[in-house]
Amino acid sequence: MMSLPPRRGRRGFTLVELLVVLAIIALLAGLSSPALSSALNSARSTQCAANLRSIGVAVTQAATDNDNQYPPIAQAATNPYAGTNIQAQDLADTLAPYGITPDSLKCPTDMAKGTGSAYKQYGCSYEWNPAFDDEVTVTPIIYWSPTVQIPVNSARVRLCTDFNAIHNGRMNILYGDGHVRKH
Numbered sequence: 001m002m003s004l005p006p007r008r009g010r011r012g013f014t015l016v017e018l019l020v021v022l023a024i025i026a027l028l029a030g031l032s033s034p035a036l037s038s039a040l041n042s043a044r045s046t047q048c049a050a051n052l053r054s055i056g057v058a059v060t061q062a063a064t065d066n067d068n069q070y071p072p073i074a075q076a077a078t079n080p081y082a083g084t085n086i087q088a089q090d091l092a093d094t095l096a097p098y099g100i101t102p103d104s105l106k107c108p109t110d111m112a113k114g115t116g117s118a119y120k121q122y123g124c125s126y127e128w129n130p131a132f133d134d135e136v137t138v139t140p141i142i143y144w145s146p147t148v149q150i151p152v153n154s155a156r157v158r159l160c161t162d163f164n165a166i167h168n169g170r171m172n173i174l175y176g177d178g179h180v181r182k183h
Helices: 015-065 091-098 118-122
Strands: 126-132 157-162 172-175 180-182
Touching: 015 091, 015 126, 015 157, 015 172, 015 180
Parallel strands: none
Antiparallel strands: 126 157, 157 172, 172 180
């Protein structure tokens, strides 16, 4: 019977083996980093869309209380609509009675920009810019005429957007029927 020679001590990792393991770990970390970054960006964009949906519900409630007319909303308290007699307030003040809080007005992707964020500049990450078929209006009316009561296709009324295309070169847009789409 043949026996193995006695071990003289514990054998540890060689430098080459240690470097190979470190290189594999670095490679795996490098491969997973873009996937993690993409997942984080997707989660931020989804939270932004949820904020815009909340704004859409609040705006619809405000329009219901205002004879089916969207409320006049300015970009910020210091930036009312130019050239109109309408007393417009910002989103936060106008929609606060309908459950909109300052946190509802923060896009996570915008907030990740730090001091360059629209929220830091205007107090809101979203731009109220109502347009019907790309024609900007101050307060779009849901009905064409109060006597005829022909409903406007609210899916074509664009109400609120991100200030900039910050979601991988695209922006979330809130439409009058409450849906949010990324363009």
